[in-house]
Amino acid sequence: METRDLILIEHFCANHEIEFSFFNSLNEFGLIKIIVQEDNKYLHQEQLKEVEKMMRMHYDLNINMEGIDVIFLLLNRIHNLQDELRITQNKLKLYDNED
Amino acid sequence: MEFIDYYKILEIQKTSTEADIKAAYRKLARKYHPDLNPNDENAKMKFQQINEANEVLSDPEKRKKYDKYGKDWKHADEFEKANQQQSQSRGSSGGKQTNRGEYEDFSGDFSEFFESMYGSGAGGRSKQTKFRGQDLNAELHLNLMDVYKTQQQTLTVNGKSIRLTIPAGVENGQVIKITGHGTPGVNGGPNGDLYITFTIANHPKFKREGSNLYANVDLDLYTALLGGDIQVDTLDGKVKLKIAPETQSNTKVKLKGKGFPVYKKEGEFGDLYITYNVKLPTHLTEKEKELFTELSKLRTNGN
Numbered sequence: 001m002e003t004r005d006l007i008l009i010e011h012f013c014a015n016h017e018i019e020f021s022f023f024n025s026l027n028e029f030g031l032i033k034i035i036v037q038e039d040n041k042y043l044h045q046e047q048l049k050e051v052e053k054m055m056r057m058h059y060d061l062n063i064n065m066e067g068i069d070v071i072f073l074l075l076n077r078i079h080n081l082q083d084e085l086r087i088t089q090n091k092l093k094l095y096d097n098e099d
Numbered sequence: 100m101e102f103i104d105y106y107k108i109l110e111i112q113k114t115s116t117e118a119d120i121k122a123a124y125r126k127l128a129r130k131y132h133p134d135l136n137p138n139d140e141n142a143k144m145k146f147q148q149i150n151e152a153n154e155v156l157s158d159p160e161k162r163k164k165y166d167k168y169g170k171d172w173k174h175a176d177e178f179e180k181a182n183q184q185q186s187q188s189r190g191s192s193g194g195k196q197t198n199r200g201e202y203e204d205f206s207g208d209f210s211e212f213f214e215s216m217y218g219s220g221a222g223g224r225s226k227q228t229k230f231r232g233q234d235l236n237a238e239l240h241l242n243l244m245d246v247y248k249t250q251q252q253t254l255t256v257n258g259k260s261i262r263l264t265i266p267a268g269v270e271n272g273q274v275i276k277i278t279g280h281g282t283p284g285v286n287g288g289p290n291g292d293l294y295i296t297f298t299i300a301n302h303p304k305f306k307r308e309g310s311n312l313y314a315n316v317d318l319d320l321y322t323a324l325l326g327g328d329i330q331v332d333t334l335d336g337k338v339k340l341k342i343a344p345e346t347q348s349n350t351k352v353k354l355k356g357k358g359f360p361v362y363k364k365e366g367e368f369g370d371l372y373i374t375y376n377v378k379l380p381t382h383l384t385e386k387e388k389e390l391f392t393e394l395s396k397l398r399t400n401g402n
Binding site: 007011012015016045048049052053056057060061062063071075078079082086087089090091093094096 | 125128129132134135137138229230231234270271272273285286287288289292301306307308309313
């Protein structure tokens with residue numbers, strides 16, 4: 001894994017003015033994966049968007065870790081259902097404007 | 100421009116305390132937050148309204164002004180001026196701030212009503228980008244033929260040209276992520292991403308389901324009855340088909356590999372399903388009627 005894809009968690013915390021413990025909690029709940037390299041803790045860039053979402057849920061909406069965990073499971077389900085819906089809607093198009 | 104009842108939006112009373120407002124905002128935000136309502140434009144709009152209402156009602160100064168002039172927003176400035184003159188205060192107009200900063204894509208927009216009362220730069224408490232850049236969303240409208248072959252296209256998003264490879268077989272409604280082409284990150288944060296949603300128009304002749312195509316082909320009565328050769332269109336050009344004698348209307352044939360390209364599988368194609376529609380002749384001449392009558396006598400049961 002290249003280091004340029006890794007975000008130093010301390011740096012992220014400083015920018016967002018949040019405690020490091022927030023990341024520890026996310027890690028404990030299995031919501032993120034912290035990568036340790038030479039005593040530094042990193043987050044993969046791909047996870048950043050999700051982490052920002054979790055941060056908004058926690059700090060702006062007062063949702064605890066258990067709640068975030070449940071929400072992410074449900075959001076995943078919504079994404080899958082939305083995908084299925086899109087495919088079904090495209091299938092239905094076959095019957096549109098039938099002569 | 101209409102008056103906006105911020106109390107109604109937050110479902111609270113005019114007498115509500117700061118704590119009530121905070122609680123009401125949090126409750127509604129949990130319901131309509133875009134993070135919790137993916138791809139829901141109504142929720143996004145509602146969340147913007149809630150944010151705006153909270154922006155005003157949770158700020159004592161803004162709330163005071165709103166309570167005093169809200170309904171008379173058209174004359175708010177005149178009232179203010181008159182007040183300032185009466186009290187001979189050194190009221191400064193302050194100058195309208197125009198720099199909004201980079202807001203999260205779902206919390207930055209304020210209504211005209213809000214801006215007329217507080218100025219366009221007054222929504223300062225919205226979240227600004229602090230690290231990772233914002234994601235951008237774009238919609239690309241294409242025809243079926245545009246996604247029949249992989250092609251390069253240059254798009255202009257937010258004033259920037261992006262060279263994009265559109266893989267053959269993209270489906271209607273499919274979203275593709277272009278990493279790093281959102282707005283730039285700040286303080287060393289990565290750029291946001293660009294999400295492109297494809298809207299693919301129906302083809303007049305071919306209907307598509309995944310990588311399969313469906314088309315109707317008209318057959319004249321005599322070819323259907325006696326058989327023969329016809330030429331049919333495919334997306335790949337014309338092909339010759341043999342029609343068996345006594346082919347019934349609604350008969351389906353499959354042309355293997357003549358369908359649509361399979362997404363991200365180079366060289367793989369779906370099938371083309373053709374349904375024959377037997378067209379009966381119209382405007383029969385007297386002679387034809389005579390012959391058909393004769394034919395009908397040969398088959399007394401009609402089948």
